[in-house]
Amino acid sequence: MKKTDIILLTQLRQNGRITLTDLSRKTNLPVSTLHERLKKHLESGLIRPGMLMDFEKLGFKTRAYILFASDEKEKLFGYLKEHPSVNSISRINNGWKLIMECVFKDMYSLEEFIEEIEKKFHIKQKEVHYVLNEVKREGFFTQENTALKMMR
Numbered sequence: 001m002k003k004t005d006i007i008l009l010t011q012l013r014q015n016g017r018i019t020l021t022d023l024s025r026k027t028n029l030p031v032s033t034l035h036e037r038l039k040k041h042l043e044s045g046l047i048r049p050g051m052l053m054d055f056e057k058l059g060f061k062t063r064a065y066i067l068f069a070s071d072e073k074e075k076l077f078g079y080l081k082e083h084p085s086v087n088s089i090s091r092i093n094n095g096w097k098l099i100m101e102c103v104f105k106d107m108y109s110l111e112e113f114i115e116e117i118e119k120k121f122h123i124k125q126k127e128v129h130y131v132l133n134e135v136k137r138e139g140f141f142t143q144e145n146t147a148l149k150m151m152r
Contacts, residue, residue, distance in 0.1 A: 013142040055103045062104040069125035
């Protein structure tokens with residue numbers, strides 16, 4: 001990856017709504033070049049348009065990371081992928097099958113969700129970790145110098 005692409009990506013990670021004019025100033029690339037590079041990165045799937053939401057401001061005050069171990073892995077994944085409270089799911093190792101980030105209006109809703117899962121599936125092991133305060137979010141690849149060092 002070119003140095004200018006790394007600089008472009010770090011600028012976008014810091015502020016995805018930056019104007020092409022401001023981005024041009026910060027990267028020393030012409031707007032037309034930026035437009036073509038962004039188009040290329042979008043088409044390749046390297047970047048995608050998106051947004052980060054403050055769930056608490058929407059009234060969802062409870063967030064948790066939940067780990068499950070189950071022998072019904074595929075059925076469980078299928079069910080969880082469709083559940084509206086599940087924000088993200090990842091397969092993991094060390095005896096666990098998955099970790100997921102979930103969002104709920106309150107603790108009661110979270111407890112109902114876990115009870116529902118335990119009734120529908122054979123859960124061998126579970127851990128629930130409540131998010132008390134988010135310290136850092138989406139910080140990877142936001143600092144130009146660090147990103148350049150990592151890509152060497």
